[in-house]
Amino acid sequence: MQKVSCPNCGAEVTFRSPALPSRICDYCHTILVRSGGGIEQVGKAAVLPFDVSPIQIGTAGTFDGRDFTVVGRVRWGWTDGSWNEWLVLFGDGSDGWLGEAMGQFMLTKERPLGDVQSDPTIRAIILGERVPIGTEAQVDGETFIVSDAREATCLAAEGELPFTAITGTTIYSIDFRSTTGALASLQREKTLSSFYQGRYVTLAELRPRHLRAIDGWPMPAYGT
Amino acid sequence: MDPRNIFYSVWSGGIGALFLAATLFGYSPFADGGRAPARAGIYGPTHK
Amino acid sequence: MTGGTAALEMEAPPARPPAPSVKALSCPSCGGTINLKAAGYTVTVACQYCGSILDVASPEVRLITEYHQAAAELEIPLGTRGTLRDVEWEAIGFVRRSEHGAYPWVEYLLFNPYHGYRWLITNGRGWSFGEMLTRAPDWGHSGPALDGESYEPFFVDGQAQVDYVVGEFYWRVQVGEEAATDDYVRPGFMLSREANDKEVSWTISALLKPAEIEQAFGVRAPRDPWPPLPHQPSPYRGVMKVGARIALIAVGVMFLLTLLMSGGPSLFEGYVPVELDRRAQNVTAGPIEATRPYQLISIEAWAPNLENGWIDLDYALVNRATQESYEAYGVAERYSGRDSDGAWSEGSRGATTKLAAVPRGTYDLVVEYTGNGWTDAAYGSYSQGSTLNIRVTRASVFPSNFVIALILILLPLIWFWWKHLKFEQARQDESDVGRTGMAKVFTGTDEEED
Numbered sequence: 001m002q003k004v005s006c007p008n009c010g011a012e013v014t015f016r017s018p019a020l021p022s023r024i025c026d027y028c029h030t031i032l033v034r035s036g037g038g039i040e041q042v043g044k045a046a047v048l049p050f051d052v053s054p055i056q057i058g059t060a061g062t063f064d065g066r067d068f069t070v071v072g073r074v075r076w077g078w079t080d081g082s083w084n085e086w087l088v089l090f091g092d093g094s095d096g097w098l099g100e101a102m103g104q105f106m107l108t109k110e111r112p113l114g115d116v117q118s119d120p121t122i123r124a125i126i127l128g129e130r131v132p133i134g135t136e137a138q139v140d141g142e143t144f145i146v147s148d149a150r151e152a153t154c155l156a157a158e159g160e161l162p163f164t165a166i167t168g169t170t171i172y173s174i175d176f177r178s179t180t181g182a183l184a185s186l187q188r189e190k191t192l193s194s195f196y197q198g199r200y201v202t203l204a205e206l207r208p209r210h211l212r213a214i215d216g217w218p219m220p221a222y223g224t
Numbered sequence: 225m226d227p228r229n230i231f232y233s234v235w236s237g238g239i240g241a242l243f244l245a246a247t248l249f250g251y252s253p254f255a256d257g258g259r260a261p262a263r264a265g266i267y268g269p270t271h272k
Numbered sequence: 273m274t275g276g277t278a279a280l281e282m283e284a285p286p287a288r289p290p291a292p293s294v295k296a297l298s299c300p301s302c303g304g305t306i307n308l309k310a311a312g313y314t315v316t317v318a319c320q321y322c323g324s325i326l327d328v329a330s331p332e333v334r335l336i337t338e339y340h341q342a343a344a345e346l347e348i349p350l351g352t353r354g355t356l357r358d359v360e361w362e363a364i365g366f367v368r369r370s371e372h373g374a375y376p377w378v379e380y381l382l383f384n385p386y387h388g389y390r391w392l393i394t395n396g397r398g399w400s401f402g403e404m405l406t407r408a409p410d411w412g413h414s415g416p417a418l419d420g421e422s423y424e425p426f427f428v429d430g431q432a433q434v435d436y437v438v439g440e441f442y443w444r445v446q447v448g449e450e451a452a453t454d455d456y457v458r459p460g461f462m463l464s465r466e467a468n469d470k471e472v473s474w475t476i477s478a479l480l481k482p483a484e485i486e487q488a489f490g491v492r493a494p495r496d497p498w499p500p501l502p503h504q505p506s507p508y509r510g511v512m513k514v515g516a517r518i519a520l521i522a523v524g525v526m527f528l529l530t531l532l533m534s535g536g537p538s539l540f541e542g543y544v545p546v547e548l549d550r551r552a553q554n555v556t557a558g559p560i561e562a563t564r565p566y567q568l569i570s571i572e573a574w575a576p577n578l579e580n581g582w583i584d585l586d587y588a589l590v591n592r593a594t595q596e597s598y599e600a601y602g603v604a605e606r607y608s609g610r611d612s613d614g615a616w617s618e619g620s621r622g623a624t625t626k627l628a629a630v631p632r633g634t635y636d637l638v639v640e641y642t643g644n645g646w647t648d649a650a651y652g653s654y655s656q657g658s659t660l661n662i663r664v665t666r667a668s669v670f671p672s673n674f675v676i677a678l679i680l681i682l683l684p685l686i687w688f689w690w691k692h693l694k695f696e697q698a699r700q701d702e703s704d705v706g707r708t709g710m711a712k713v714f715t716g717t718d719e720e721e722d
Contacts, residue, residue, distance in 0.1 A: 049331055050295050051312020052385040056288075080444050081315040081329045102442045103313060103388025104406060133470055147471060181407035200406035203386060213290035214385050218360060223386065228688070229514045236522040236681050243526050243677040247533055250566035252669040253676065255628030256600040 006030060007039055015160060016071050017089050022161040024072075031157075033164055046156040046167040048075055053100055054203065054211045054223070055086050057159045061206035063107050067091050070098065072159030076152040076173070087161055095162060097196060098206075099185075105206075106183055108198030115139075116195050121146070125174055125186050126193045137176060139197065144176035144184055152187075293385070299324060300335045306440075309351075309364045310383045314440040318365075320350060323438065325446070337447075343438050344368075347491050348380055348392070350439045354488035356401055356480070359387050363489070365439035369432050381441060389442065392489070393477055397497040398504065399485040400462060402477030409463060409474060415456045416463055418476065423456035423463045426502045428704040430454065432466070459505035479503050500699040508692035515685050522681050530674055536567070536666030540637065546660040548581040548645035558636035559592065560664050569630045570667035571602070571637065574622035577658035578606045586640040587625060591633045600625045607646060626667060637664060 002015040009028035023032045029045045059070040072087035083101035090096065099106040117123045121137035135146040152173045157165035169189065176184040184197040203211075204222065211223035246252070295311035298304065304321035308314055308328065316336075317326040323339035346366055348354075353362045365381030377395040379402075391402035409416035415423045430453040437445050449468075456463040464475045479501065482493040497504070539560045546553075562569065573585050582605030589598040602625040608617035641660060696711040707715055 049312070050292075052291065052293060052310060053312055054386045077330065079329070081442065082312070084312070101313075102404075103310075103383070104404075177407075179408040179410075203388075211386065213288070214293050215290040216293045217385055220386050226511050226514065228511050229518065232511075232515050232684050233518050235684060236518050239677050239680045240522045240525055243673055244529065246673050247529055247669060248566065250564065250568040250629045250669055252568055252626065252628050252672050254672045255568060255626040255669075256602070 004032075004039055006032065007041055016069075017093060017095070017160060019093055020071070020087075020089075020095070020160040020162050022164045024158050024161070024165075026158070029158075031164060031166070042164055043166055045158070045165065048073075048156040048158060049082075051075075051084070052214055053084055054214065055084070055098065055100060055208075056210070056212040059086075059208055059210045059212070061088075061208040063088075063090075063096070063201065063206060068096070070159075071095075072157070072161045074157045074161065074165050075155045076171075077155040078150045078152045078173075082155060087159065089160075096198070098201075105201050105203060106198060107201045107206075108183070108185065108196035111195050111197050113193060113195055116197075122186065122195070125172075125188065128188070128191070130172070131174065139176075139184060142178050142180075142182060144178050144182070146174055147177040148175040149173070297326075297328065297333050299326065300333055301326075301338050302340075307351075308440060309362055310385070310440060310442065313383075313442045314364075315443055316437075316441045316445045318437040318439060318441075318445070320438055325437070327444075328440075344436060346438070347378075347394075348489050352489060354490075356382075356390075356484065356488045359384055361387075361390060361488075363392070363439075365441045365445075366437065367434055367441075367445065368436040370435055371430055372433060373435075376435065381439065391475065391477065392485075394493075395501075397494055398482075398501045399480045399491070399493050400477035400503070401480050402464075402475045405474040405476055407474075408472070416465075418463060421458055421461075423458050423461070424708065425454070425705050426457045426462070426703045427453065427455040430704075455502065457503040459509065460503060462503040477503075479505075498698065499702050500695060502699065502702060504699060506692050506695045506699075508688045508695060512685065512688050512692060515688060519681050519685055523678060526674060526677055530668075530671075534668045536564075536668075538663055538665050539569075540664040541662070543659050543661045544639075544641070546575060546583060546641060546643045546658050547656070548583075548643035548658075550642060550644055552640055552642045555639050555641070556636050557639065557662060557664065558634075560589070560635040560637055562630055562632055562635060562666065564666065565632055566629050568667045568669045569598075569627040570665045571600070571625045571627070572622060572661075572663045572665070573602060573604055573625075573639075573641075574661045574663075575604055575606075575658040576621060576661070578604060578621045580607050580609075581605070581643060581645045582619075583660065584640075584642040584644070585623060585625070587627075588638040588640075589627055589630065589635050590638060591631075591635055593633055598627045598630055600627055628669070637662075 004013050006013050006025040006028060008030040009025060011025060011027040013023055013025055015023055021034050024045045025032060031042045031045050033040045033042050055070055057070055061068055068088040068090045070086045071089045074085045076083055086098040088096050088098050096107055096109040116139050117126055119137045121131055121135050125131060131146055133146050137144045150173055152171050154165050154167055154169040156167060172188045174186045181200045183199060186193060186195050207222055211219055213219060294307040294309055297306045297308055299306055299319040301324035302322035304319060306317055306319060315329045317328050319326060320343045323341040323343060324335060325337040327334040327336050348363050350363050350366060353360055361382035361384050363380045364383045367379045368376060370376040380392040382390040382392055393400045393402055409418040412422040415425050432451050432453045434447050434449045437447060451466045451468050454465045460479050462477045466473050482495050485491055485493050540557050542557055544555050571587055575583055582603055585602040587600045602623035604621055604623040606619040606621045639662060693710060693714055697707055700707045700711050
């Protein structure tokens with residue numbers, strides 16, 4: 001854990017993970033990036049629009065027997081709505097994304113493109129093509145189907161992140177679903193692609209703690 | 225339990241009790257006890 | 273655990289005051305204040321005051337379609353909260369849908385920030401509680417299967433359109449929007465598939481008991497809708513299941529009794545000569561010991577050489593001690609001959625007679641027997657002499673009583689099964705598939721129409 005002062009407003013900023021280079025100041029929303037030994041300001045993040053998400057930075061939980069903590073979030077928007085991607089940090093220092101859309105949760109971890117780009121559909125997307133909904137792709141012998149493909153724009157971000165989430169950045173995002181509840185997504189920003197794979201989860205199965213209190217709604221017994 | 229099943233238990237229990245009583249009493253509705261009415265005059269083959 | 277664990281052992285997030293649960297907007301059409309309940313998720317709002325459709329996906333509210341209509345009176349007013357299956361839900365959206373105007377039904381969108389979205393679905397005859405699946409069901413031999421339970425097709429190739437909306441929704445809802453639907457059922461549950469050109473979604477909905485929905489949202493549901501709802505469990509299924517167990521126990525006990533008290537030994541055996549000379553003769557057989565408190569006595573008489581004649585048998589079973597007499601009558605008759613079709617014979621050379629409820633004691637059996645010959649020229653001559661064998665046994669009463677008891681015990685079960693069948697037929701008659709299985713097998717030819 002590294003604590004520094006925000007070069008913009010002077011507030012204390014904590015880097016919990018040594019691996020995550022980007023951090024947004026909780027107070028002045030300045031995007032900070034660690035480079036070398038110093039801290040660099042690379043712009044300002046937009047203020048997050050209000051939502052009633054039950055997750056907040058600091059929410060902890062367990063996924064497949066491994067404890068995690070939520071350390072950051074990116075809010076993405078597209079023409080028909082918006083969703084949250086919460087960055088979760090596992091005990092071994094690895095991270096994953098807890099996606100939150102339509103009241104459902106998905107937990108995915110990044111996989112190297114080398115693992116999956118042998119599939120022609122995935123390779124086509126990486127190479128800049130657009131694929132129609134319903135296109136199939138094989139990952140580890142399992143069939144995934146393109147369920148959604150859209151342009152998404154970074155609306156806002158907070159906390160620690162593995163990349164610099166500049167508000168307004170637009171990506172091409174493709175969602176894959178398998179019939180078993182497994183899912184994957186491919187996100188392409190200009191020529192840079194990343195592949196994430198995971199599955200749907202319920203909030204209850206993550207045994208979350210430190211959920212966000214929402215006025216007038218009783219918090220589930222596990223949530224506090 | 226469903227009231228219909230309570231009724232059915234009572235019903236089955238009743239039948240079982242009657243069966244037991246019939247068993248102990250050596251009673252059968254198909255017995256020929258008593259004297260059968262005379263059948264005079266209706267003997268003979270019915271073959272046509 | 274690696275050293276990274278330390279990174280997780282961080283302070284709990286600072287206690288913050290609870291986040292507000294609503295976000296206020298004002299309708300750009302009518303200026304009314306709309307309290308957004310699912311801020312961050314909601315994409316479309318149908319204003320509760322003027323019905324205008326608003327886009328709230330981006331911070332500035334956009335008017336998509338302007339209406340000036342009073343909101344429909346809803347059975348569950350939006351904003352109503354209710355606890356269903358241990359979770360509190362708030363009704364935030366309402367959709368009325370139909371099959372191109374026919375078979376209307378309504379769907380309430382329920383929300384809880386910790387549990388996401390659910391659906392309350394009703395066609396006015398029953399309420400279901402639906403949840404969207406995050407995976408597709410497996411495919412069984414006749415329909416989809418989910419968690420090992422298979423579902424039968426019920427409504428096939430439907431087209432559902434949106435007729436009216438009010439409230440807030442997490443997708444772009446539009447009046448007139450269409451989806452292809454298929455519904456599959458098992459008792460108590462419906463599995464629905466909805467597809468448009470963009471996506472396929474599956475929803476599992478559980479039929480709510482009238483008491484459940486009334487307790488949760490204060491709405492009344494008919495107790496026994498007729499014809500039954502597609503996924504309404506037959507009220508006879510459970511009764512039959514328990515009933516079958518009750519019947520099994522009762523029959524088992526009776527069967528054990530039958531085994532324990534089956535037929536007894538021979539009490540007397542003997543024979544007398546008999547002539548078919550119309551002469552009444554008497555013979556006394558005994559002693560016959562009846563050892564049980566009560567018993568069924570079986571008397572078998574058998575004349576192996578009897579031909580074209582009959583033997584009247586008058587029995588009197590007389591108690592030696594009390595002179596009480598149990599009387600019965602039997603006849604053995606046997607005829608045979610030859611005609612254009614060849615040889616024929618009829619009757620039986622033997623007769624079994626049963627005396628019920630004979631009390632314990634020592635008895636004599638007085639047999640009055642009269643042999644008669646059939647003297648018709650058309651027939652062959654009657655036999656001249658025969659042996660009449662007589663055997664007395666303590667008989668088992670059980671086979672006949674057992675059969676009667678079995679029928680009586682099964683009667684209510686058959687009745688339940690019949691009612692179940694009628695229920696299933698009425699239920700399946702609402703389906704696009706029609707009757708299947710038992711309901712089809714037991715369809716009379718006269719009611720096959722429709």
